[in-house]
Amino acid sequence: xxxxxxxAVVVGISDYQDMGIPDLRFADRDxxxxxxxxxxxxxxxxxxxxxVLLTNKQxxxxxxxxxxxxLMETVKExxxxxxxxxxxxxxxxxPCGKTASSFATTRPPPPTWRALTP
Numbered sequence: 001x002x003x004x005x006x007x008a009v010v011v012g013i014s015d016y017q018d019m020g021i022p023d024l025r026f027a028d029r030d031x032x033x034x035x036x037x038x039x040x041x042x043x044x045x046x047x048x049x050x051x052v053l054l055t056n057k058q059x060x061x062x063x064x065x066x067x068x069x070x071l072m073e074t075v076k077e078x079x080x081x082x083x084x085x086x087x088x089x090x091x092x093x094x095p096c097g098k099t100a101s102s103f104a105t106t107r108p109p110p111p112t113w114r115a116l117t118p
Contacts, residue, residue, distance in 0.1 A: 004080055005076070005079045006046050006050060006082065007082070008038055008046060008051050008052070009052045009068065009082070009083050009084070010051065010053045010054070011031060011084065011086070012027045012032065012034075012059070012085075012087060013055070013087035014055075015057070022088075026086075030086040031054075031085075031086045032053065035053045038051060039051070052067040052070065059087075
């Protein structure tokens, strides 16, 4: 079996394009710091070709979808995939009418989630 590869999509939005959403002060810098950590030996020395960093104006829905599509095309069984988001959370409705949260959390996952490790 080939050695596991780490791939990451890192998103940070401080400067929102929608004037109805208040800007944040440090979300973009948090994402940049996390991406830099991933590039470092402590973070696994993730090569640039395996890391997508989207901040502020580059962090559009289209660019995020493109990054996720890229992951789906390249990830192999056993790879480690990291998706990092720093920004506002939101609540929305799924097409079936159920409420869904669309925010990231730093809390540990519920015990029913299975960790994906190489």
